Amino acid sequence: MYYFLSVTPNYPNSYWLEYYRASSIESVVFLENKKISEPTDTLIFNINKNINIERFKKYDYLMTDAVPILSERFAEILNNLAPHDVQLITTHVFNRSEYIGDYYLPIYLKLIDCINWETSIYDNEFDIFKRIDLLPNSLGNNKIVKAKGYELGLPIVQEDIFSKCKKMNGCSFFKSPYINPLFDV
Structure with a gap:
């Protein structure tokens, strides 16, 4: 049986993240289904909204204006079950200037x-x-x-x-x- 992975229909609009475009990587390469070189600088996503950080941290699949990113828990499962199918790039997530934590950007290789x-x-x-x-x-x-x-x-x-x-x-x-x-x- 095969399944399509999607964002939940009730994903909060206030939790959409913005990709920091001054990064060394253009976001279009995240969609190319090809392994990329590890970035020389950390990829950054930001919220810039008044949100409940503890509630936000409960999400494992987060929407961005580039591609969805994953919690450490979700990334670990993919890394264990499908290490050759996905490349996981570490990102930092901020709310304004407050560091929230590390998340992982998946690049699907197959x-x-x-x-x-x-x-x-x-x-x-x-x-x-x-x-x-x-x-x-x-x-x-x-x-x-x-x-x-x-x-x-x-x-x-x-x-x-x-x-x-x-x-x-x-x-x-x-x-x-x-x-x-x-x-x-």
């Missing part, structure tokens, strides 16, 4: 041809999938991947990642097929 194009529904007008069906056994031994043809979309995980991470705060898993909540299918 790009797999796993979409069943015959049964999936793609809307050309909006350039978006309404429904994505995955081919059975298409991930092989890979635990977490991105799909060819859906490179900028949600990561896809195997059952063991799902079972270890399904209770992580801030994320949701959708069993394949994925039905885009923006459309009636």
